[in-house]
Every structure is written in structure tokens, then in C-alpha cells.
Amino acid sequence: MVDIDKKTEQEIRDLIYEYFSEECDVDKEDITDDTDIIEELEGDSLMLLALLEMVRKKYGLGIELKTLGNHLMKKPADTVGQVVDLTMAVVKYGDDIVKMEL
Amino acid sequence: MAMISLRWNYETSNCLVACGIDAERVDRFKSYIAGDEHPMPFVFSKDEIKHIRKLANPEKGFCAAFCAKEAFFKAVSKLYNLSECELFFTGDDGWQKIKLSSGLRKDLKIDSAVAKIEFISYPFYMECLAAVYVFKE
Numbered sequence: 216m217v218d219i220d221k222k223t224e225q226e227i228r229d230l231i232y233e234y235f236s237e238e239c240d241v242d243k244e245d246i247t248d249d250t251d252i253i254e255e256l257e258g259d260s261l262m263l264l265a266l267l268e269m270v271r272k273k274y275g276l277g278i279e280l281k282t283l284g285n286h287l288m289k290k291p292a293d294t295v296g297q298v299v300d301l302t303m304a305v306v307k308y309g310d311d312i313v314k315m316e317l
Numbered sequence: 318m319a320m321i322s323l324r325w326n327y328e329t330s331n332c333l334v335a336c337g338i339d340a341e342r343v344d345r346f347k348s349y350i351a352g353d354e355h356p357m358p359f360v361f362s363k364d365e366i367k368h369i370r371k372l373a374n375p376e377k378g379f380c381a382a383f384c385a386k387e388a389f390f391k392a393v394s395k396l397y398n399l400s401e402c403e404l405f406f407t408g409d410d411g412w413q414k415i416k417l418s419s420g421l422r423k424d425l426k427i428d429s430a431v432a433k434i435e436f437i438s439y440p441f442y443m444e445c446l447a448a449v450y451v452f453k454e
């Protein structure tokens with residue numbers, strides 16, 4: 216497990232908000248943790264995969280897509296806030312994410 | 318989206334067990350063409366990237382491969398690592414064999430899969446349609 220400090224948590228949150236703002240052509244101020252990615256931002260699987268790839272590269276993670284998928288089956292990420300939480304968990308636990316009761 | 322001609326005309330003696338479809342805009346894959354970096358190792362294998370970047374229209378190759386992987390997922394309804402399902406796009410519409418890793422075939426208890434790839438041009442963009450068929454012997 217990797218400890219992440221408040222600064223990194225804020226950095227991850229900002230990264231995700233900026234990503235959705237740019238990709239979906241929506242003002243950052245109009246996005247909240249409750250914004251639904253598919254319904255409100257018209258996001259899709261390719262957009263989420265590209266985001267995860269960006270996070271993986273930025274934090275040097277080796278997590279497998281199948282592992283992430285198994286976690287998402289237990290705990291879906293439909294809103295921006297849920298994606299923020301998922302990303303924090305991915306950075307923190309890596310492949311052990313499936314074993315965690317988050 | 319116009320579903321116009323994903324007709325069944327593939328000859329095989331194997332048993333069809335599942336099928337799935339997907340569609341994406343080709344221009345979404347333009348950013349993957351340039352650079353030395355391996356784009357989305359989550360999704361594409363190194364061999365796929367190498368092959369696709371040599372095509373006359375690499376964005377079509379990336380798009381076709383991505384659609385095939387998503388359509389395969391819809392067909393088998395099970396999570397898998399997308400890079401274990403490879404499509405070496407030939408550059409033309411039509412039937413293409415999908416290369417599945419032996420682990421994936423064993424895991425899913427299947428033998429093979431093929432994709433029917435078609436591109437549709439609209440006034441301002443192009444879309445790729447993929448239909449994937451999964452077989453058992």
C-alpha cells in the first residue's frame with residue numbers, strides 16, 4: 216500500500232476534474248462529485264480507459280485492466296466523485312484493490 | 318448510427334456461441350498515431366501498435382481494434398485484459414480473424430473469434446462498426 220498525502224489527493228482530484236472538463240467540453244465549475252459521467256457528461260468507456268491510462272503513467276502503476284474491472288463490478292464508478300475515489304484507491308492499493316473493502 | 322451491412326457470410330464448421338457489436342468515431346484515435354510512446358497498453362498490445370502504425374490510415378486500425386475488443390467483451394460478458402484480444406487490421410472492410418491468447422481461450426472455454434469490420438463515412442466524420450462472433454469447435 217502506498218500512502219498518499221493531502222497534496223496528492225488534491226492533485227488527483229484536480230487532474231480528474233480537468234480531464235472531464237476538457238474531454239467533455241464542460242466548464243470545470245459545472246462539474247461536481249455527483250455529476251454522472253454517462254448521463255450528464257456523455258462519457259464512455261474509451262474516455263475512462265484513457266483517463267486510467269493517464270493516471271497509470273503519471274503514478275507509475277502496473278495495475279491490470281481485469282483487476283480494475285473486478286473492482287468496478289463490486290463498486291461501480293458512475294459519477295465524477297466515484298472516479299476520484301477509484302483513482303485514489305488505485306494509486307494507494309494497486310493490484311491489491313480487489314481485496315480491499317472500500 | 319446506421320447499421321447497414323453487417324451481414325453473416327462467414328463460412329465455418331465451428332459452433333457460434335456468442336456475438337457482440339460496437340461502434341466508435343475514427344477521429345477519436347488520431348492522437349495515438351504520433352509519438353514513440355506505446356499508447357494505451359491497457360488496451361493495445363505492442364504487436365498491435367507496431368502493425369497498426371505501419372498502415373496507410375493508422376487511426377482506422379486503432380479504431381477497428383478497439384471496437385473489436387469492446388464487441389468481444391459484449392459477446393463473452395466477462396472481464397478480460399483487452400490486450401489479450403488482438404486485431405491486426407488489414408486496412409479493408411470485411412472479415413478479420415481475432416487473435417486470442419491461449420489463457421483467454423482456456424478461461425472462456427472458447428476456440429476462436431472473428432470480427433466483421435465496416436466503416437461508414439458521414440459528411441464530417443467516419444465511424445467504425447464491428448461485429449464479433451465467438452466460436453467453439
